[in-house]
Amino acid sequence: MMTIQFSRILKIFSLILVNTAVATTLIAGESGPVDEDALKKAWPSDGPVGELFHEVAGSLRCPTCTGLSVLESDARFSQQIKQIVLEQVEAGKNREEILQHFTERYGPWILRSPPPRGFNVLAWLMPLTILLLGPPAVWFFVWRKRRVMNTLGVRSADDIIKEMHGRLKEMQT
Amino acid sequence: MLADLGFYLLLMCLISTCYGVVSAVLAAVWRHRRLYRSSRLALTASCAMSVSAAIMLWYMFFNRDYSVAYIFKTSSNDLPQVYTLTAFWSSLEGSHFLWTLLLCSYGTIALWTYSKDNEHIMPYVSASIQAVLGWMFYLLLSHSDPFLRLFPARPDGQGMNTLLQNPYMAIHPPTLFTGYTALAIPAAYSVAALCYGDITEGWLKTTRRWTLYAWCALTAGIILGGHWAYVELGWSGYWAWDPVENSSFIPWLFCTALLHSLVVQDKLGHLKRLTLILAFLAFFFSFFGTFITRSGVISSVHSFAESPIGPNYLAFLAGMLLVVAVIYGFRAPSILPPEADKAWGVSKESALVITQFLLLTLAAIVCVGTLYPIVSEAITGERTTVQAPYFNTFAPWIGLGLVVAIALGNMMRYQTSKMPGGPKLMAIAAAVAVPLTAALVIGGDVMSTKKPFNLGAQLVGLFLCAWSTACLTGDLWQRLQDLRFNLGLFFSRNLAYFGGYLAHIGLLIAIAGFLGNYRGLQKIATLTSGETIDFYGYQLRFDEIREVQKDNATLYQGALDVSRAGAPIGAIKPARSRYPTSSNLNHEVALMSTFWHDLYVTLSDFDRENGRKATFELHINPTVRFVWIAAFVMVIGGLIAMFDRYRGNKSRDAIRAAI
Numbered sequence: 001m002m003t004i005q006f007s008r009i010l011k012i013f014s015l016i017l018v019n020t021a022v023a024t025t026l027i028a029g030e031s032g033p034v035d036e037d038a039l040k041k042a043w044p045s046d047g048p049v050g051e052l053f054h055e056v057a058g059s060l061r062c063p064t065c066t067g068l069s070v071l072e073s074d075a076r077f078s079q080q081i082k083q084i085v086l087e088q089v090e091a092g093k094n095r096e097e098i099l100q101h102f103t104e105r106y107g108p109w110i111l112r113s114p115p116p117r118g119f120n121v122l123a124w125l126m127p128l129t130i131l132l133l134g135p136p137a138v139w140f141f142v143w144r145k146r147r148v149m150n151t152l153g154v155r156s157a158d159d160i161i162k163e164m165h166g167r168l169k170e171m172q173t
Numbered sequence: 174m175l176a177d178l179g180f181y182l183l184l185m186c187l188i189s190t191c192y193g194v195v196s197a198v199l200a201a202v203w204r205h206r207r208l209y210r211s212s213r214l215a216l217t218a219s220c221a222m223s224v225s226a227a228i229m230l231w232y233m234f235f236n237r238d239y240s241v242a243y244i245f246k247t248s249s250n251d252l253p254q255v256y257t258l259t260a261f262w263s264s265l266e267g268s269h270f271l272w273t274l275l276l277c278s279y280g281t282i283a284l285w286t287y288s289k290d291n292e293h294i295m296p297y298v299s300a301s302i303q304a305v306l307g308w309m310f311y312l313l314l315s316h317s318d319p320f321l322r323l324f325p326a327r328p329d330g331q332g333m334n335t336l337l338q339n340p341y342m343a344i345h346p347p348t349l350f351t352g353y354t355a356l357a358i359p360a361a362y363s364v365a366a367l368c369y370g371d372i373t374e375g376w377l378k379t380t381r382r383w384t385l386y387a388w389c390a391l392t393a394g395i396i397l398g399g400h401w402a403y404v405e406l407g408w409s410g411y412w413a414w415d416p417v418e419n420s421s422f423i424p425w426l427f428c429t430a431l432l433h434s435l436v437v438q439d440k441l442g443h444l445k446r447l448t449l450i451l452a453f454l455a456f457f458f459s460f461f462g463t464f465i466t467r468s469g470v471i472s473s474v475h476s477f478a479e480s481p482i483g484p485n486y487l488a489f490l491a492g493m494l495l496v497v498a499v500i501y502g503f504r505a506p507s508i509l510p511p512e513a514d515k516a517w518g519v520s521k522e523s524a525l526v527i528t529q530f531l532l533l534t535l536a537a538i539v540c541v542g543t544l545y546p547i548v549s550e551a552i553t554g555e556r557t558t559v560q561a562p563y564f565n566t567f568a569p570w571i572g573l574g575l576v577v578a579i580a581l582g583n584m585m586r587y588q589t590s591k592m593p594g595g596p597k598l599m600a601i602a603a604a605v606a607v608p609l610t611a612a613l614v615i616g617g618d619v620m621s622t623k624k625p626f627n628l629g630a631q632l633v634g635l636f637l638c639a640w641s642t643a644c645l646t647g648d649l650w651q652r653l654q655d656l657r658f659n660l661g662l663f664f665s666r667n668l669a670y671f672g673g674y675l676a677h678i679g680l681l682i683a684i685a686g687f688l689g690n691y692r693g694l695q696k697i698a699t700l701t702s703g704e705t706i707d708f709y710g711y712q713l714r715f716d717e718i719r720e721v722q723k724d725n726a727t728l729y730q731g732a733l734d735v736s737r738a739g740a741p742i743g744a745i746k747p748a749r750s751r752y753p754t755s756s757n758l759n760h761e762v763a764l765m766s767t768f769w770h771d772l773y774v775t776l777s778d779f780d781r782e783n784g785r786k787a788t789f790e791l792h793i794n795p796t797v798r799f800v801w802i803a804a805f806v807m808v809i810g811g812l813i814a815m816f817d818r819y820r821g822n823k824s825r826d827a828i829r830a831a832i
Binding site: 043045051058059061066067068069072073074107108109110111112113114118119120123126127130131134135138142 | 408409410413414415416417418444517526527530534537538541542545549552553555556557558559560561562563566567623695696697777790
């Protein structure tokens with residue numbers, strides 16, 4: 001019985017390791033085993049090539065880490081992707097073409113933000129909807145209620161007195 | 174032996190909290206004071222027992238008792254003493270245990286430090302806290318038992334996760350969990366107010382204090398987590414909009430919104446129901462965050478079903494939501510609006526509502542972004558990723574909205590559209606903001622940002638931050654002037670205002686820090702021994718790779734002599750470290766900080782043969798220190814505000830009503 005439970009525990013642990021849920025803010029930037037033969041390549045950072053490379057690599061996710069782009073990660077997989085990106089940038093492809101190349105290979109999962117097509121449109125529209133419809137909603141639910149009721153659910157005395165004065169005036173004229 | 178005892182103690186805790194819930198509910202229904210006291214004693218006993226169990230676990234950790242599965246998993250013989258202490262919460266079982274332990278302790282403190290004015294609702298508070306605790310104990314016993322035995326006992330453990338062997342990771346989880354669990358108290362008070370059907374005299378005062386405490390802990394916890402990521406993971410950032418980070422940020426946003434809602438309720442009596450909802454949701458989302466990070470649901474919907482904890486969490490969360498929704502549905506009508514006629518207009522209370530709207534919108538966006546991959550996979554079957562670019566599309570706009578709202582809201586007054594000295598103050602603030610922005614731009618070297626759009630956003634944002642800071646300070650000055658600079662009077666009566674001032678200034682500093690970070694300069698360089706590299710005004714000379722033993726880790730240090738403008742200013746040693754229990758090489762980041770920027774160097778690779786060649790990743794990270802300073806200022810502000818004796822005191826309302 002102990003062993004059964006233990007295997008379950010192990011399973012949970014492997015899940016934890018995958019999900020990096022060890023403590024509440026754990027971003028497991030995979031450090032990865034270091035490449036033995038070649039020293040790490042110096043990626044370009046200046047000039048048109050460097051800028052495009054940065055932009056493209058910055059919008060592809062590191063497949064083995066959580067939350068990082070391939071640009072920020074030095075996991076082996078990310079290194080390979082960066083190599084391909086660099087080759088394509090040097091071959092004169094533009095941003096969309098390179099991203100298209102990776103989407104075809106890995107699916108939209110490789111992009112760091114979902115492309116606004118199909119169902120994904122919802123993810124992009126939701127915040128805009130809240131921002132646009134929120135203020136009218138606040139107005140409707142909060143500010144519109146200018147007429148305040150008192151504890152008994154009756155309009156306040158001031159209001160009633162005002163109304164009575166109005167009626168009196170009407171009667172006098 | 175000790176492990177079995179620990180297990181039985183937890184079992185006793187479960188029984189005791191179950192009794193506590195039943196007795197508290199009966200005490201509330203029968204209005205039976207002594208029964209309520211018995212339920213309070215039950216919680217106190219659970220607290221004592223779980224603390225004892227925790228001490229036992231620690232004792233076994235220090236004795237390297239590998240007959241306990243959890244200790245085998247998370248520690249090893251070579252682990253230094255301090256990390257043996259923190260290995261306690263380095264994995265699922267232990268962090269659950271810590272969660273429960275803290276909730277137990279804060280619940281007990283809350284029940285014993287109650288205010289006489291809240292006497293009537295205390296049974297409900299006790300029942301709510303113990304209901305949550307009972308479930309936590311059940312989970313601890315059934316699915317994440319830290320005392321599970323391992324047979325046969327092993328001679329050495331598998332070792333603590335090497336990434337967690339860092340001082341920040343030692344204090345980050347307890348701080349954050351303190352925030353999460355302290356949020357349970359306002360939530361319990363709101364459920365209690367709903368059950369009782371009225372907001373009692375001392376309700377606001379108590380809730381406000383606990384919310385502020387939770388807020389301080391959450392702020393500190395989140396930033397400590399960011400600091401850990403910054404110095405440990407080696408990618409030169411502290412915030413990645415990672416699901417785990419987001420799930421700590423959402424409760425923070427709710428907690429902040431709750432604080433603003435409490436202010437409106439205190440001053441005008443409006444927004445009572447919103448306060449109740451926010452207090453519950455803040456706690457709900459801290460639980461929800463734990464759920465999405467612990468259940469495996471984030472990585473994929475499919476891994477969710479494999480873990481027995483996931484469905485359990487889901488059932489509990491759904492149950493909690495359902496119960497509270499039903500209570501709210503039935504009881505909310507008895508929470509009455511204020512007696513006095515206080516209309517909404519263009520005034521401070523409206524600014525506070527707008528602030529809440531912005532905070533909750535950001536919370537919704539973060540929540541949508543975090544959950545979208547799961548929803549998308551479940552509905553369309555297509556796996557998607559939502560990372561920083563998505564959040565960065567929206568968050569800066571809301572941040573700037575908050576900056577403006579902070580300035581205007583603080584200058585406004587309640588119940589009037591008049592802003593005393595407003596236009597003059599804003600004009601002076603704008604004049605002061607110009608040199609302040611200039612200082613930020615020059616000091617932070619903002620002009621070297623390459624993209625024109627980013628540069629524009631930075632300039633506008635920094636100006637607004639400076640302007641807002643000046644507005645706040647001007648308002649503080651005005652208030653001091655009204656008191657004829659009687660500081661004694663000011664500090665004895667206005668601690669809440671002063672604390673709020675500091676917290677807002679802190680947030681503005683933080684936003685200025687985030688803005689400065691738009692521009693990150695980096696370079697990757699491979700150096701041979703004796704070679705010097707120029708990097709934005711710094712000259713770094715590489716010596717060689719040295720192997721150094723430090724505690725249980727072997728460090729491969731790449732020593733770099735740093736000089737600036739020809740003058741040597743010290744040496745830094747970025748390193749890779751190898752721990753005996755892991756084959757991975759971890760980053761040991763080298764930092765050289767000035768007020769304006771950090772020189773951040775990691776060793777990404779090196780020649781294993783003779784150590785005379787190495788590749789470094791060099792970063793200049795501007796205004797990172799602003800963020801750490803900001804967190805400090807915010808927490809201090811929150812703590813000062815906690816000690817205000819007048820905020821939330823009903824007696825003052827009574828005086829006002831008499832006038």
